Amino acid sequence: MFLHMDADAFFASCEVALNPSLRGKPVITGLEKGIASSMSYEAKARGVTRAMRLWEIRKICPEAVIISSNFDTYTTFSRRMFNIVRRYADPVEEYSIDECFADLREFGEDKEKLISVGEKIKKDITRSLGITVSVGIAPSKVLAKVASKWQKPDGLIFISQNEIEEYLKKLPVGKVWGIGASTSIMLNKLGVLTAFDFISKPLAWVEEFTAKPYIEIWYELRGISVNAVKHGSQEKHKSISKTRMFVPPSSNKEFVFSELSKNIENACIKTRLYRIAPTKISFYLKTQDFRYFQDEVKLSKPIDATHEIINIVRDSFIHLYKPNILYRATGITFHMMSSKDVTQHNLFETSNNTRDTDLLYQSIDQIDRRFGKHTVFLASSLKALPKKSKIIKKELPLPYMGITS
Secondary structure: OEEEEEEOOHHHHHHHHHOHHHOOOOEEEOOOOOEOOEEOHHHHHOOOOOOOEHHHHHHHOOOOEEEOOOHHHHHHHHHHHHHHHHOOOOOEEEEEOOEEEEEOHHHOOOHHHHHHHHHHHHHHHHHHHOOOEEEEEEOOHHHHHHHHHHOOOOOEEEOOHHHHHHHHOOOEHHHOOOOOHHHHHHHHHOOOOEHHHHHHOOHHHHHHHOOHHHHHHHHHHOOOOOOOOOOOOHHHOOOEEEEEEEEEEEOOHHHHHHHHHHHHHHHHHHHHHOOEEOOEEEEEEEEOOOOEEEEEEEOOOOOOOHHHHHHHHHHHHHHHOOOOOOEEEEEEEEEOOEEHHHOOOOOOOOHHHHHHHHHHHHHHHHHHHHHOOOOOOEHHHHHHOOOOOHHHHOOOOEOOOOOOO
16 A cells, blocks of 8 residues: 655645744745745635735735745755654655655555554644645555545545545546646547546557556556655655646747756756756657657766756757647656766866856755745746746846757
8 A cells, every 4th residue: 555645735834833823824925936836725715826926816815924935944844744754654755845655565454554654644744843734545656646635634535445436436537646637638538537437448448549657547546556656765766857738839949948948957956956967868849649759868977957958958859859840748857867976077077167067056056945946047948937927027047058940
């Protein structure tokens, strides 16, 4: 069995834990960006949604308490939260700053024991950190994530093999982890409306109409685990992937590369956070009709500098990109990760250049942590950023390193 733990309204909850006078009030983080990044359940009840602009929030919820995000604080809460989960399970996979998976197979199929583990984790986190989490326990990671979302906030749902059908009949297929909006629309047109409709299709049908990730989801929704919990913490990532879908689809060469560039930036932020760097990179362009154009590049040394990776990928992108085709998504994966602490530099590369680059990105990452992601960004990502976001006026693009049409 597998456990998925998801913190409830994480950023806002951290702020309330630090300032109990905010308890019961509509608390919203994101003042620095001008949009809501996290909302307490009181704010959600008033109609506040993620990415809502502050003037809209004040209009529907004038008593809202709007706070700047403090990512250093949230990272500290996150680390302590995951360490509590590790008291009861191993391995634990940190999926994001506010959620994780844990392998509970050592407890067998004993429902009472498994629920007891979930209850202890919830109790310890609330007592130690002052926040609540929702927990799902099920035969696979995908089902565990279904369970954790079922009864938010502060919920605990156990789905046994015999109960899968009961839950999936009530779950829209688009709510399944890993099934995006475009795939959901496609499945709906084929008569697949619920998660149960999806698993009721034979494997041959799934293979014909979908790709490998959805075949894995099909197995997982049936209670057949195909995705193991990764051992250790995020520092031990074997690969890092970032993907991004855009609407409407575009055939604009510069725009598509901008989307890919933003994925590279996001992946590099993560590698630098955990002091690792890739020695192989693969990326893809996904068309409107779900075709994939893919390529991979092997690096002569581990690299985590965003502009260097963008320059390397650029040449491959130019050959991969086909004009007059509508693209709907891009994705990047970093492979063969190497620890930055043991990385050896090329003999012909000056240590000063390397040190200057490291210091540059340390400064950029510190600014982003303080003022919000992509406060400083590469100009090659500019077209992928929200055009109407007020913060774009404050952002300081680095020299352009993208491509021209």
